[in-house]
Each structure stands twice: as structure tokens, then as C-alpha cells.
Amino acid sequence: MTEIRPFRGLRYDPRRVRGDDVIAPPYDVVGAEAVAALHARSPYNASHIENPSGDGDAKYGNAAAMLAKWHEDGALTRDTRTAYYVYEQRARIEGTWVTRRAFFARCRLHRPEEGILRPHEATIAGPRADRLALIRATRTNISPVFGMFLDPQQAARTLLTEIAKREPAFEATDALGDRHRLWAVTAAAEVGTLTQVVAASNVTIADGHHRTHTALDYRDECAAKAGKRWTGNEPENFVLMGMIPQDDPGLVILPIHRLVQAKPLPASMADRLSALYRVERLANADEAWARVRANALGPTTFAVLGMEGPHSVHLLTARSQEAVDNAMPVGISQPSKRLDALILTETVLTPLFGIDRTVMTRGDRVAFTESVEEAREAVEGGSCDIAFLINATRAQQITDVADAGEVMPQKTTYFYPKLATGLVYNPLED
Numbered sequence: 001m002t003e004i005r006p007f008r009g010l011r012y013d014p015r016r017v018r019g020d021d022v023i024a025p026p027y028d029v030v031g032a033e034a035v036a037a038l039h040a041r042s043p044y045n046a047s048h049i050e051n052p053s054g055d056g057d058a059k060y061g062n063a064a065a066m067l068a069k070w071h072e073d074g075a076l077t078r079d080t081r082t083a084y085y086v087y088e089q090r091a092r093i094e095g096t097w098v099t100r101r102a103f104f105a106r107c108r109l110h111r112p113e114e115g116i117l118r119p120h121e122a123t124i125a126g127p128r129a130d131r132l133a134l135i136r137a138t139r140t141n142i143s144p145v146f147g148m149f150l151d152p153q154q155a156a157r158t159l160l161t162e163i164a165k166r167e168p169a170f171e172a173t174d175a176l177g178d179r180h181r182l183w184a185v186t187a188a189a190e191v192g193t194l195t196q197v198v199a200a201s202n203v204t205i206a207d208g209h210h211r212t213h214t215a216l217d218y219r220d221e222c223a224a225k226a227g228k229r230w231t232g233n234e235p236e237n238f239v240l241m242g243m244i245p246q247d248d249p250g251l252v253i254l255p256i257h258r259l260v261q262a263k264p265l266p267a268s269m270a271d272r273l274s275a276l277y278r279v280e281r282l283a284n285a286d287e288a289w290a291r292v293r294a295n296a297l298g299p300t301t302f303a304v305l306g307m308e309g310p311h312s313v314h315l316l317t318a319r320s321q322e323a324v325d326n327a328m329p330v331g332i333s334q335p336s337k338r339l340d341a342l343i344l345t346e347t348v349l350t351p352l353f354g355i356d357r358t359v360m361t362r363g364d365r366v367a368f369t370e371s372v373e374e375a376r377e378a379v380e381g382g383s384c385d386i387a388f389l390i391n392a393t394r395a396q397q398i399t400d401v402a403d404a405g406e407v408m409p410q411k412t413t414y415f416y417p418k419l420a421t422g423l424v425y426n427p428l429e430d
Contacts, residue, residue, distance in 0.1 A: 100250025
């Protein structure tokens with residue numbers, strides 16, 4: 001079903017640069033201060049390409065010129081043989097080291113309706129236009145899409161584990177202390193194993209929806225220009241993707257809590273919520289979050305900070321999952337009806353605060369955090385009026401929604417850690 005190919009990656013020469021200095025987070029998770037710090041870290045830091053300097057459209061030309069200069073300087077070299085690139089990340093999550101292994105490949109692009117490369121979240125126009133301008137200028141996939149595939153016999157997981165016992169070709173530790181290692185895999189048998197496992201599965205996009213849509217737009221643009229000369233095997237028909245088995249134990253999805261601006265708070269909130277939820281007052285946010293997590297598989301449970309003053313904490317537990325299902329929009333699938341983020345929007349935020357999906361997308365009344373402590377501080381410090389703590393979306397839910405041909409609202413998933421940018425670039429040429 002899914003076609004992936006090895007490719008000749010463009011990579012940093014570890015004799016010329018230090019790995020710690022050149023990798024960067026993806027473009028969409030860093031603010032202006034972080035970008036400035038990354039730019040200052042090294043003249044070869046990937047953020048110079050991902051988040052280029054310059055005014056208006058000039059910045060895209062600057063990125064292309066810089067990428068070419070790095071290649072000319074020898075900081076970047078193009079591999080002479082095609083390869084898959086195995087990638088290991090080790091990140092500290094809630095005090096525990098978590099290891100995740102994936103591999104980079106060229107993955108053939110498909111429109112969502114084809115059911116092979118499936119999105120799980122909606123996109124917005126602004127980031128797509130920005131990334132399209134960058135790919136036009138550089139003709140390179142700078143940062144990878146992140147895709148999940150099925151590996152029922154664990155053939156890919158077993159092979160990735162074995163490869164990770166070898167000496168890596170590249171290593172780096174980022175500013176958070178997370179560790180990154182990379183191996184180039186060229187052996188025909190190993191390449192064949194990974195190719196065959198992925199071919200037997202479709203792929204669900206975990207992260208990088210805007211990059212995927214941009215790659216599709218660019219492919220179609222190039223095909224239109226080529227006309228009858230277009231064969232379908234040009235590099236533009238593929239996108240750089242980090243491929244991970246869906247059941248990899250290191251595939252961590254963090255919760256995304258909602259911080260809401262809602263002055264004045266609706267009157268009699270507890271009474272209005274009590275039709276669907278049992279409302280219970282608790283002592284503190286930590287106790288509430290522990291109760292929410294204990295019900296990760298149901299019944300639907302949320303914690304509310306600030307409903308009766310900035311230091312108040314309440315727990316909302318569904319009285320009946322069937323009643324919650326019936327309160328959800330008609331016409332959406334059962335998997336979508338069981339998404340905590342969507343349930344919160346449809347049964348709490350919209351009826352009580354007038355915050356629907358459109359308002360959520362605008363981002364002017366709802367902010368987001370993965371941290372319970374940040375949510376508590378935001379309410380107690382007055383930077384938001386009320387906060388809702390929700391369980392993380394599970395990987396199986398993502399694929400179930402994709403199987404139903406639907407997409408989740410934005411800010412439903414937060415995969416952590418993000419795939420670093422700068423491990424390997426994918427030039428759109430053979």
C-alpha cells in the first residue's frame with residue numbers, strides 16, 4: 001500500500017560541525033527568542049534554514065543561498081549511496097528516560113482521500129503558504145513529516161533495535177538534554193525488510209500535516225509545469241518522513257490542556273454541567289489530574305481549575321458514556337465521539353462559553369499547555385480565567401479516526417519529543 005524508498009541524504013559532516021550545535025526543533029514549536037538563540041548557536045544551525053532571517057519573501061532566498069553555501073563549505077555532504085536513516089531519540093519525560101526509534105525514508109505522496117497517507121488533524125492556510133515558499137526556494141525537505149505504520153510481527157522494531165547497537169554516524173544532545181543518534185542503513189536485506197513492512201501498511205501522519213500538504217501542493221505544481229514529461233517517479237512525488245511502528249513503546253503523546261479566557265464565568269456552572277457530569281470538588285490540581293489519568297480509558301473525565309475562584313479544583317466525570325455520545329454532533333464516527341478534546345469542546349466549551357471549533361482555531365480565547373503546573377499557575381496568576389485538564393489522545397484513537405475518514409480538531413495531539421531538524425535533509429533531486 002505504502003511506497004517508501006531509500007535516498008541519498010544531505011547530512012552534516014561531524015568532522016566539521018558539532019551535532020549539539022546544528023540540530024533544531026521543527027519550525028512550528030519555537031518562538032522568536034528560541035529562533036534567535038538557535039541562530040546564535042552556530043552559523044550552520046538548521047534553524048537558519050527552517051526559520052530563515054530576512055524580510056518578506058527575501059528570507060526564502062536567503063535560506064536557499066545558505067543551504068548551498070553549507071554544501072560548498074563542506075559542512076554538509078551528499079551521500080553517494082541511497083540509504084534509510086535509523087534515528088534514535090532519548091528524552092526525559094516526567095523524570096523517566098524514554099527511548100524511541102524510527103527511520104527516515106522518502107515516502108510517496110498521496111491525497112488523503114486515497115486512504116494510504118492519512119492525516120489526523122486539519123491544517124490552516126498560513127503555515128502551508130510559508131512552507132511552500134521555502135520548498136520552492138530550497139528544493140529540499142528541511143524537516144521531516146512523522147508517520148506511524150503497522151508492524152504486527154515487530155520485524156521493523158526488532159531490526160531498528162539491532163541497528164541501534166552499532167556505532168552511530170551522528171550524535172547530538174539538544175538544549176533540553178534529549179539525545180539524538182543516527183545510522184545510515186545501506187545493506188540490501190535491511191533496506192528490504194523496512195520497505196516490505198511499510199508496504200503492507202498504510203501510514204497515519206502523527207506530526208507534520210502542514211509539511212505534507214505543502215509537499216503535495218509542490219508536487220502538483222511541478223507536475224503541471226512538466227506536463228506530459230511527468231513520469232510520477234520524480235523526487236517531488238515523495239516527502240521526507242520519519243517512520244515509526246505504531247506500537248513503539250517510545251511513541252509518547254502528551255495531553256494538551258485548555259486555558260480559557262471567559263470573563264465573567266457563566267453563572268451556575270456546576271448546575272449546568274451536572275446534567276452530563278458528576279461534579280466533585282477536590283483539594284488540589286495534582287489529585288484531580290491523578291483522577292483524570294485513572295479514567296484514561298473511560299468514563300470521560302476532566303479536571304476544572306478556577307470554576308469557583310482561582311484556587312478551586314473540580315472533577316467532572318461522565319454520568320453515562322451513552323449520554324455523552326448522544327450530546328455529540330450527529331454524523332461523526334464513534335471514534336470521533338470518544339475524543340476527550342472534542343467532547344470537551346462540544347459538551348462544555350461551546351454550550352457554556354460559546355467556544356466552538358472555529359474559535360478554537362483562531363486561538364484568541366483558548367491557549368494550550370502540556371503542563372498541569374502551568375495550567376494551575378495560569379489560573380491562580382490570572383493569565384486565564386479557567387482551565388480544563390484532559391487526557392492525552394492515544395495512538396489507536398488517531399488511527400481509528402483516520403480509518404473513519406475523519407480528522408481531529410487542531411491541538412488534539414502533542415507527540416513528544418518532536419523529530420529534530422538537521423539529522424538529514426532530503427534534496428529533491430536524484
